[in-house]
Amino acid sequence: MSVQISAKLVGELRGQTGAGLMDCKKALTEANGDLDAAATILRKKGIASADKKSGRATSEGLIDSYIHLGGKVGVLIEVNCETDFVAKNDDFKTFVKDVSLHIAALNPVCVSREEVPADLVEKEREVAASQAEGKPAAAVQKIIEGKLNKYYSTVCLLDQPFVKDDSKTVQDVLTEQISKLGENMKIRRFVRYQIGEE
Structure with missing residues (x-):
């Protein structure tokens, strides 16, 4: 029935x-x-x-900025899509603004895992390995991978829990937008400024 x-x-x-x-x-x-x-x-x-x-070219898009109240934190972001039509879409613009706000709030270092400098990953791997000393060999690798995943979720934008709904990552929200708007999209780059920061 x-x-x-x-x-x-x-x-x-x-x-x-x-x-x-x-x-x-x-x-x-x-x-x-x-x-x-x-x-x-x-x-x-x-x-x-x-x-x-995901293989389709993203040569259109939007550069947007977000300045937090009081002018102490600012973000400049570029998000690409396939067509000018989607770049002008209100849902796309809202998504870009939401990601800008997310970057201002959570201060990621880079967009994706591939962009994390190798020396930082190696340093995190060494710290995780030293914390896993004395554990069974089979568990050590899992502990290291778990700690690296946790590290990525703090420094990589796409791995971070989304500021407006922490049950999803920024990657999940991006995937939803790709599905909703029917075009490939890519968060290409961002810069975050904070008063007094070196």
Whole structure:
């Protein structure tokens, strides 16, 4: 027996995920009306969709700035997308502004793990290895990897819990935007300034 999917429920899922109406209805039907399960289905499809788009060129986009109240912290950011049409979209602009605010609040060092200087990663690896001394050899590697992942989640923008919803990382929010707007996007670079900082 199939569950009746109300327009209200479809609207609620759309509001929560930003997915299209038909995608929301299909996901709710697949999940027998369970809102959380349907959101998970959409998220998995969104990740798969974003993965397919990841090879596409991003030569358009937006440079934006955020100055925190009082003028003590400022951020300049470049986020790229595929077309000028998406660059002018309000959802895209809001996403860029939200990421700027996130950078001002959480002070990441770089965009992704690949950008962390090798000497810093090696230093963190050494610290983690010294903390794991005396543990069984099989556990040492897991401890080191766990500590490195924790380090990345503090210094890498894409690995950080998103300031507006810490149940997601910035990468999760970026993936959702790629799925929602139908284009590849990339947070290319940022600079964060703070008064008195060297």
